[in-house]
Amino acid sequence: MNDFDAIDRQSQEPAYVQLHNILRMQIGKGLYPPGSRLPSESQLCRKYRVSPMTVRRTVKMLLDQGMVNTIRGSGTYVRPMALGSVTFQLGEFEKILKNSKPSDVRILEVQLARSNEFTARKLDIPVGVRTILIRRLICSGNDPVLYHIEHLIADPTRPIVEAELEITSLHGLFSGTGGTVFKRGELSIETVVLNQEEAALLSAPEMLPAFRLDHVFFDFSDKPVSWGRFICRGDRFRFTATVGVASD
CATH class of the missing domain: 3.40.1410.10 (Chorismate lyase-like)
Incomplete structure (x- = not known):
């Protein structure tokens, strides 16, 4: 995981994975609490100097992991804890x-x-x-x-x-x-x-x-x-x- 709030251009890890790790860490630390909106696509592009496609792939990873929801015309929001969807480990x-x-x-x-x-x-x-x-x-x-x-x-x-x-x-x-x-x-x-x-x-x-x-x-x-x-x-x-x- 990238320990810094920046994309490492020398890393072999793809930029969208690094951005995913950064946002996941920020969500985990409470910077974006449940129900809050993540920065927009354009804001993330400017802040981390990445392409819109990179941001979209990052958001898709977060969506697939159940960490965020997207609302058309509004943005991407951190999901609250959903006890009904908890998966127990065997x-x-x-x-x-x-x-x-x-x-x-x-x-x-x-x-x-x-x-x-x-x-x-x-x-x-x-x-x-x-x-x-x-x-x-x-x-x-x-x-x-x-x-x-x-x-x-x-x-x-x-x-x-x-x-x-x-x-x-x-x-x-x-x-x-x-x-x-x-x-x-x-x-x-x-x-x-x-x-x-x-x-x-x-x-x-x-x-x-x-x-x-x-x-x-x-x-x-x-x-x-x-x-x-x-x-x-x-x-x-x-x-x-x-x-x-x-x-x-």
Whole structure:
């Protein structure tokens, strides 16, 4: 990041990136508080001796990052903190999945099952269609930390391979490993308490608070091919988010 309020003409970093870093730092330090208007395009051009195209590319970066809004005929304004659009990070969750070795994933059950009404709705298939039910227990060392249930649409032309039994779908989505490549996923998190079966599997007291992370994964035709849920002990995971703009 450029530490000075000027464009370094000797730097290999493009001018629009330097200007973005300058404005971001100024927003983070409160020079332009939420709701305030940034200098106009012509003012930024004169102050930093850059072209209008450079300023427009800078503003687009700020727009893409959700830091500003533009109002036609009025200008560019710093966005206030929007709690409704906060994105929580799944860092601890992802770390466990990425670091899981085959010996850390215990296959509890693999069987063909007929889709019930709920599963059929999630996978957009008729009730009674065959799916592959997989139940897994993911451990950290010898300590069980995640219980995973997954339904895959049964495809007779594509048998489930051993690697897919060992590697969870979310791990594959994060790291690009496994036999299945997903285009996108939809995730939702809900707070629950462990039932008797879940508590026994996770070596935890019954009724312990927990997170339930439901997922649906889609192929490149935007058709759902997998749905499932992770049950996570509430005392083992923390989801974090950053609100506002850092000053660095």
